[in-house]
Amino acid sequence: MTGTSGTSPSLAALQEQYFYLDRNFNRLFMATKTDEDRDTLRTDYVQARDNYWKARAQRFNDDDPMVDDLQQKVTAAQRDIERAGERLDDVASLLDTITTAVNLGSRLVSLAAV
Amino acid sequence: MPGPLLRRPPDGRRRGAAALAAALALLLLPACADPQQLTAAAQTGSQAAGALRDFYKTLSDDAETILELESFLSSLRGVPFDSSERQLVEQQIAALDSRARAADRLASAYSALGALAGTDAPEVAATAGRNLATAIEGIAPMPQGVDVAPLVGTVTGDITAAIEARELGKANRALLSALSAAQRLFAAERDLYDGIVAERANKIEAVEELLLAQGVLDPSPLLQQLATLTGLPLAAGAQPSDDLRQALSALALTKTERLGALTAAAAESVEATLLAQIQVQTALGERRAPSLAQVNGALARATTLLDQIAAIKQEEEAAKAAAAAGGNP
Numbered sequence: 392m393t394g395t396s397g398t399s400p401s402l403a404a405l406q407e408q409y410f411y412l413d414r415n416f417n418r419l420f421m422a423t424k425t426d427e428d429r430d431t432l433r434t435d436y437v438q439a440r441d442n443y444w445k446a447r448a449q450r451f452n453d454d455d456p457m458v459d460d461l462q463q464k465v466t467a468a469q470r471d472i473e474r475a476g477e478r479l480d481d482v483a484s485l486l487d488t489i490t491t492a493v494n495l496g497s498r499l500v501s502l503a504a505v
Numbered sequence: 506m507p508g509p510l511l512r513r514p515p516d517g518r519r520r521g522a523a524a525l526a527a528a529l530a531l532l533l534l535p536a537c538a539d540p541q542q543l544t545a546a547a548q549t550g551s552q553a554a555g556a557l558r559d560f561y562k563t564l565s566d567d568a569e570t571i572l573e574l575e576s577f578l579s580s581l582r583g584v585p586f587d588s589s590e591r592q593l594v595e596q597q598i599a600a601l602d603s604r605a606r607a608a609d610r611l612a613s614a615y616s617a618l619g620a621l622a623g624t625d626a627p628e629v630a631a632t633a634g635r636n637l638a639t640a641i642e643g644i645a646p647m648p649q650g651v652d653v654a655p656l657v658g659t660v661t662g663d664i665t666a667a668i669e670a671r672e673l674g675k676a677n678r679a680l681l682s683a684l685s686a687a688q689r690l691f692a693a694e695r696d697l698y699d700g701i702v703a704e705r706a707n708k709i710e711a712v713e714e715l716l717l718a719q720g721v722l723d724p725s726p727l728l729q730q731l732a733t734l735t736g737l738p739l740a741a742g743a744q745p746s747d748d749l750r751q752a753l754s755a756l757a758l759t760k761t762e763r764l765g766a767l768t769a770a771a772a773e774s775v776e777a778t779l780l781a782q783i784q785v786q787t788a789l790g791e792r793r794a795p796s797l798a799q800v801n802g803a804l805a806r807a808t809t810l811l812d813q814i815a816a817i818k819q820e821e822e823a824a825k826a827a828a829a830a831g832g833n834p
Contacts (some may be wrong), residue, residue, distance in 0.1 A: 417711070433582065444593045447700055
């Protein structure tokens with residue numbers, strides 16, 4: 392068994408990312424101005440959702456230092472998203488931040504699958 | 506002079522024979538010699554496994570709701586939700602259902618052990634032992650998730666053999682092994698369970714927000730509930746303002762969040778129940794008199810919470826049925 396009692400920090404980081412996008416999808420969508428931005432938001436949401444569902448199905452080896460480092464980056468990126476999300480006047484920049492964070496999340500999931 | 510068979514053995518050999526007889530007696534005695542204590546422990550064990558089963562069932566319902574609402578939201582949001590993603594959630598539902606079945610079988614095995622300790626019913630106990638073995642073997646892992654096999658080990662064979670041979674002490678140890686494995690699995694997967702509960706609440710909130718924004722939700726039932734609190738009737742034809750709709754939305758969300766809080770509390774109580782039951786059976790195995798106060802207290806809390814969750818979900822089902830029939834509850 393590879394599971395441990397308590398929350399996996401990696402799963403928690405991906406959960407926080409996905410839940411943020413799930414809860415704020417409407418607000419972020421309403422703030423977008425172009426079809427391109429809307430498609431970027433949709434792609435990011437799907438990627439975050441799928442990352443989390445796969446992660447919930449896997450168990451991370453939290454002893455792997457590379458996973459640790461990446462998980463911290465995902466968490467830091469999430470803080471950036473939340474700060475940027477408080478002001479919706481620069482949606483393009485916000486979407487860039489979200490895309491970067493979600494791509495980090497995908498890397499985390501793929502590392503854990505190895 | 507008496508022959509060799511009638512002569513008394515020397516003192517040393519008498520002491521040795523007495524010691525051997527005492528050792529043999531200990532080997533033949535069951536590890537937990539009090540059938541009444543074992544019957545009581547088997548009853549709380551059955552109830553603890555029943556609470557575990559009910560918790561898994563409510564979690565399986567939550568995962569079904571996530572699947573349904575994500576289908577709806579994905580369509581509205583214009584995002585894909587393909588069969589491989591559906592399958593991830595469906596596999597989790599199947600895994601939760603198989604855990605519920607295994608817990609149910611464990612409850613039956615405990616009942617059988619209680620019957621065995623209290624009366625002479627070997628056939629009933631043997632059938633329950635075989636059912637338990639089948640159920641544990643059928644526990645599906647969460648998709649690519651926690652590996653169950655090392656947790657279960659050789660428990661299945663032990664339980665069946667012990668119950669069939671009416672070896673109460675062995676049966677107690679075997680069921681203790683199964684329950685301990687179930688508790689370790691539960692603890693290892695807690696964050697998955699908490700995630701399912703939280704995700705369900707998120708989905709409901711998102712759906713409600715969308716429907717309220719489109720003006721297709723009727724807040725009258727909530728308005729009526731508030732009016733009832735004041736003791737005054739609703740004005741005929743009253744139409745809530747946008748601000749009032751927002752406030753009613755917040756009230757509806759409080760109810761959704763309450764279900765999430767109840768489920769999280771139920772998870773804590775169920776785990777506490779399993780741990781307390783493990784202590785009871787460990788005491789029995791060590792021939793110490795067990796105290797049932799802790800397990801009974803944990804069971805009472807878990808049962809109350811699970812009943813509250815079931816009541817809320819029944820209200821939701823009734824509302825769904827009424828809506829499908831074209832009326833309001």
